[in-house]
Amino acid sequence: MGNHIYEVAQLREQVVRAARAIIKTGAISRSGHGNISLRIPNTKSMLLTSVINLEDLTVDKLPLVTFDGKVLDGQLDPVSAEIVGMHAVVYETNDEMGSVVHTHAPYVTTYAVADRPIECWYEGMARFELTDPVPVARYGPRGSAESISNISDVMNERSRAVLLQNHGILTFERDLMGAVRVLTVLEEAAELGIRASMIGQPTLIPAEMARYAQERAAEFAEQGAQHSH
Numbered sequence: 509m510g511n512h513i514y515e516v517a518q519l520r521e522q523v524v525r526a527a528r529a530i531i532k533t534g535a536i537s538r539s540g541h542g543n544i545s546l547r548i549p550n551t552k553s554m555l556l557t558s559v560i561n562l563e564d565l566t567v568d569k570l571p572l573v574t575f576d577g578k579v580l581d582g583q584l585d586p587v588s589a590e591i592v593g594m595h596a597v598v599y600e601t602n603d604e605m606g607s608v609v610h611t612h613a614p615y616v617t618t619y620a621v622a623d624r625p626i627e628c629w630y631e632g633m634a635r636f637e638l639t640d641p642v643p644v645a646r647y648g649p650r651g652s653a654e655s656i657s658n659i660s661d662v663m664n665e666r667s668r669a670v671l672l673q674n675h676g677i678l679t680f681e682r683d684l685m686g687a688v689r690v691l692t693v694l695e696e697a698a699e700l701g702i703r704a705s706m707i708g709q710p711t712l713i714p715a716e717m718a719r720y721a722q723e724r725a726a727e728f729a730e731q732g733a734q735h736s737h
């Protein structure tokens with residue numbers, strides 16, 4: 509048990525570092541609003557940020573919460589209690605996901621407000637296997653049963669992000685920094701999509717070229733490993 513407590517303490521520090529990384533990339537609205545969760549492996553519980561503004565996050569603002577909202581350790585403020593379902597639905601829908609990030613990053617949220625999916629028009633998306641259009645989950649008030657079922661409705665096993673109509677974005681991955689990377693890449697893609705629309709239209713990367721980009725990424729990763737011997 510002592511070991512377990514030590515590991516959870518380390519995970520809390522990782523979440524604080526991830527929050528700093530998100531703020532640094534600017535994939536967050538002016539208010540700094542956002543939340544992060546990190547699943548405790550092989551459990552139905554997660555560390556969940558209990559702050560309004562990610563800049564205020566410290567290790568003591570990361571309660572351990574079950575997917576149905578029971579607080580096992582620490583304190584969850586009532587405003588953050590509303591977001592338990594929004595995070596839990598991702599883990600319940602895809603067992604392999606280990607972390608969820610939510611912000612109102614300005615460019616991706618522009619797509620969410622316009623009810624437009626973000627499609628694969630950017631190299632970074634192809635490289636990180638974000639080749640399917642990022643879908644828009646229909647609007648439902650924050651924390652409502654509708655808003656939560658609208659998220660699972662548009663998810664499949666390849667999904668790594670869902671736009672929340674009139675609200676923001678959820679990104680998720682097997683690990684925490686993966687979820688942060690998906691957010692960063694999609695915010696870049698959304699900014700480029702909007703800029704490209706001013707002078708023409710974004711052009712899509714063909715599916716076979718996206719696969720080629722992934723193969724190249726994997727090849728280089730392998731070569732890197734060989735050099736390190």
Ligand SMILES: [Zn+2]
Binds near residue numbers: 610611675676
């Ligand atoms: Zn929000």
